[in-house]
Amino acid sequence: MEIYHQRRGTALLVTMRGELDLLTAPVFRTQVDQELETYERLSNLILDLSKVDFIDSSGLGAILGRYKRIRERGGKLLLVNAQPQxxxxxxxxxxxKIMPLFPDAERALEHL
Amino acid sequence: MSAARNYMRMEFPNLPENVAFARTTVAVFASQLDFTLDELDEIKVATSEAVSNTVIHAYGKDTGQVVLCCQIFPDRLEVEVADEGVGIEDVDKALEPAYTTVPEERMGLGLVFINEYMDILSIHSQPGQGTKVHMVKYVKAPKPDGV
Incomplete structure (x- = not known):
């Protein structure tokens, strides 16, 4: 799992590549939480899933955990371009139902 | 009752590193049957959930052994994931959506996904006696002519 992130205003845009499962979910969680702790102005999270080719309930749990943190800041968690599976x-x-899906990051940013 | 056309068995410790190894191995083995790519993805998810459960639940903070067996029949794949860990107190409860004994960022959906993606799921477990998760997926795609 490779994780890239960049700050865009109040949003943290995270792009992942690989498989999000029991092994890699903690890496995702740690990296995102470190950014959120370092930059208090970040109140929104956009996850680009276009290069995530596998996810299971462990990966979903890590995403849901970040959703709860973002909600505590009054922000939104938006998803971008998930593969069919x-x-x-x-x-x-x-x-x-709680994390809207957008075709690309720019459209997700416009939605904030 | 037809005999298995092919089978494999492997043992590994319940380490997170082995979850991807297990699901990829099972999917490659399953590809001997006429599963679609979507169905192979579903088998990967089901295997990942079953093996992840052995990592999260079976042995507490200790490391223990997982035995993964696959059998290929003409019409189906059978996968069994077994551990000798703490077992499940209430199997019916464990099958309920959102039920989890480890609430920290767990969704309790692992067995729900297995139920959704496999045709048969059966769990044999007793407290202190380990757990066996048996999954069956039937081939639905028509076979090519002459096979």
Whole structure:
């Protein structure tokens, strides 16, 4: 799992590449939480899932945990460009109901 | 009852590093049958959940052994993930959506995903006696002519 992040105003844009599971979810959690702790102005989180080719309930749990943190700051967590198999898992879990999915990061940023 | 056409068995410690190894191995093995790519993805998710459960629940903070067996029949794949860990107190409860004994960032959806993606899920477990998760997925795609 490779994770890249950049700050765009009040949003932290996180791009992941690889598989988000029991092994890699803690890496994602640690990196995002460090950014949120360092930059208090960050109140929104955009996760670009276009290069995530596998996710299971451990990965979803890590995303849900970040959602709760962002909600505490009064912000939004938006998802970008999930692959079909990832999108299906998001729908099965119901996370798609609380985390809107956008076709690209720019459109997600416009939604904030 | 037909005999298995092919089978494999492997043992590994319940380490997070082995979850991806297990699901990839099972998916490659399953590809001997006429599963679609979507179905192979579903098998990967189901295996990942079953093996992840052995890492999270089976042995507490200790490391223990996981035995993964796969059998290929003409019409189906059977996967069994077994541990000799603490077992499950109430299997019916464990199957309920959002039920988890480890609330910290766990969604309690692992068995829900297995139920959704596999055709049969059965769990044999007793406290202190370990757990066996048995999963079956049938081949739905028509076989090519002459096979």
């Amino acid at each position: 990832v999108q299906k898992i998001l729908e099965l879990s119901g996370l798609d």
